[in-house]
Amino acid sequence: MPTISIKGKNMPESPIRKLVPYAEDAKKRGIEVFHLNIGQPDIKTPDVALQAIKNNTIEVLAYSRSEGSEEYRQKLANYYGKHAISVTSQDIIITTGGSEALLFAMGSVCDYGDEIIIPEPFYANYNGFSTASGVNIVPVISKIEDNFALPPIEEFEKLISSKTKAILICNPGNPTGYLYSKEEIQKLATIVKKHNLFLIADEVYREFVYDNVQHQSVLSDFGLENHAIIIDSVSKRYSMCGARIGCLVSKNKEVISTALKFAQARLSPPTFAQIASEAALETPQSYFDEVTVEYKARRDVLISELSNIEGVKVGYPKGAFYCVVELPVDNADKFAQWLLEDFNLNNQTIMVAPAAGFYSTEGFGTKQIRIAYVLKKEDLITSVNILKVALTTYNKR
Amino acid sequence: MPTISIKGKNMPESPIRKLVPYAEDAKKRGIEVFHLNIGQPDIKTPDVALQAIKNNTIEVLAYSRSEGSEEYRQKLANYYGKHAISVTSQDIIITTGGSEALLFAMGSVCDYGDEIIIPEPFYANYNGFSTASGVNIVPVISKIEDNFALPPIEEFEKLISSKTKAILICNPGNPTGYLYSKEEIQKLATIVKKHNLFLIADEVYREFVYDNVQHQSVLSDFGLENHAIIIDSVSKRYSMCGARIGCLVSKNKEVISTALKFAQARLSPPTFAQIASEAALETPQSYFDEVTVEYKARRDVLISELSNIEGVKVGYPKGAFYCVVELPVDNADKFAQWLLEDFNLNNQTIMVAPAAGFYSTEGFGTKQIRIAYVLKKEDLITSVNILKVALTTYNKR
Secondary structure, three states: OOOOOHHHHHOOOOOOHHHHHHHHHHHHOOOEEEEOOOOOOOOOOOHHHHHHHHOOOOOOOOOOOOOOOHHHHHHHHHHHHOOOOOOOHHHEEEEOHHHHHHHHHHHHHOOOOOEEEEEEOOOOHHHHHHHHHOOEEEEEEOOHHHOOOOOOHHHHHHHOOOOEEEEEEEOOOOOOOOOOOHHHHHHHHHHHHHHOOEEEEEOOOOOOEOOOOOOOOOOOOOOOOOOEEEEEEOOOOOOOOOOOOEEEEOOOHHHHHHHHHHHHHOOOOOHHHHHHHHHHOOOOHHHHHHHHHHHHHHHHHHHHHHOOOOOOEEOOOOEOOEEEEEOOOOOHHHHHHHHHHOOOEOOEEEEOEEHHHHOOOOOOOOOEEEEEOOOOHHHHHHHHHHHHHHHHHHHOO | OOOOOHHHHHOOOOOOHHHHHHHHHHHHOOOEEEEOOOOOOOOOOOHHHHHHHHOOOOOOOOOOOOOOOHHHHHHHHHHHHOOOOOOOHHHEEEEOHHHHHHHHHHHHHOOOOOEEEEEEOOOOHHHHHHHHHOOEEEEEEOOHHHOOOOOOHHHHHHHOOOOEEEEEEEOOOOOOOOOOOHHHHHHHHHHHHHOOOEEEEEOOOOOOEOOOOOOOOOOOOOOOOOOEEEEEEOOOOOOOOOOOOEEEEOOOHHHHHHHHHHHHHOOOOOHHHHHHHHHHOOOOHHHHHHHHHHHHHHHHHHHHHHOOOOOOEEOOOOEOOEEEEEOOOOOHHHHHHHHHHOOOEOOEEEEOEEHHHHOOOOOOOOOEEEEEOOOOHHHHHHHHHHHHHHHHHHHHO
């Protein structure tokens, strides 16, 4: 019998995946499950994108260019221009989702055994991409008490070694919803320039910011032309998660020419999804305004309802559509399973994502869950009430 | 200035890419360029696949399952059953093209520094995937004089070390067009069982076999349930290169559960392309019959025309739509560039792929080119005539 690689054995399993059978079981028992566990928006995909697919006139579904079509990249550059990010089509490589952009970025800047510093908690799949790339994640802890603000820059300094190649942030953050301020990005800019590091910023939630605060991109006026790499995606922006179109953006020519070699090896990004993504750029501003109003309302009702539960702490989200919640339980993993396996309130229960999977430090986040507020307000109110009753029942067992 | 990784620097460039500017330049000078350099078929995508896209009723373009939709995988299992490959949906993971299936396979069976033995010449992008995965390719030479048949199995034995994890074949072969016989697969089966290796078979050209010879899959009756991993793709089968849908197939449960973790990290394969690929399974047999008749006719005319050029050797292709041609020139790379830069016959010229990029051994294949017979017969005849005149002119300079 041939053997699986250590790399393969070390690939993490999705922190939600192991709960799926319990959720399916609950549904079989007639229980309605509210999914607070996944960042799949219920928002409709813009009609202009869906119509472009229906109206396509392709006869031979051929390879596109490895870096994506010139037309789409030019329109994207124009989109970035409107967001204070001055780039040309030459600074953009279209990828198969933000996922592939992350893989290309890691491969372009890191060799086997190199390190990337990431504030934790962070998007769980960074663990998978780093394992696949042979890169070690060095976490720097951000705290729920600070709403997961940027940790003191000295904490980063302490962790920088000869193996450190980049700092990776997600802004606004999944799972924290934290939005970095101009001052925070400035601090990161100073440290990456001082130590000759890359600053990789996952900005896929750029449009999802509330309270009239402006998103600060690493490619705005921070002088990071040689250092910054943006990871982007159409998945959340246009509720097009299934398209699998993202991009890597950098003004560093060597980064682009290197990432292009990774892109050439896999030939091209998906053609139909590129058509939809190009058309999606025509989405009217009113779509985003409505979506933002909706998410802000959802956030407000969620945070307000959560604050009524004793012993619960929340990191206040200023962007994206997630928050991390600390619960008065010993082990959020077991609690999440119990919610599906042993609990219901009037034949309803909730599925949440245990937050330990969003940390790479063993033992961190064990009392925390991530809630994605991708459900309508009434369902969020019902869900938080289920959580409240469940916590009391759980702790009285 | 931060630095690019050694891995990134080592990523190979596409062997064709550097000729592209010369081809574009030639076109600007009014010269018609026949593209024999790329495996992009001119065959129409089956209507049933294109219609499925136009008729889709998606409102929220959501993530699909990481392993691909259950319906598609079940139908695929049924397709394999008709090709003497007995598998269930549980043995299949849908990937973003055959490219991603290769990355998942390499990551699942190899750690950094492990080795995979591949008969060369081989599909050039195996170099890129192995560099990206930190895997070393150990080539075993196959010869044009033997039509690129399987090298003697003792040659494989000599190369197997403690780091060897797999043998990788492409069957029928890109760039050689060689189709392995039952006896050859049997020999490979014996050696991988003896040494506890995986046998990874890239079978994306399964349908493209001529002369009434039957394709032999590694998952047919060779007793390789624990060893075999099939890499597959819809790209060539349905002329759907731009879809980016492939799959990884294995009866080895550990391979599937490991590859699934790689699949989960990148969330899901593209949704629209999955819809088209599922519908493509309804393509009538007449489509394949017509395509095969067309390619066989193209092959026959190509080989016949090439045999009229003095000093030219061809590996006789029994499948796929490529052949490797050895030319009476010192350096096929320079000749290919010269064809675009300095030569034309009645304002026409050809673009070919220098074959050195299909070898990993330095200095091999320098006199060879790959020709993709994806053009109609008249154009192939014109192309070979251009080649003939060009060779005479080139060698008289």
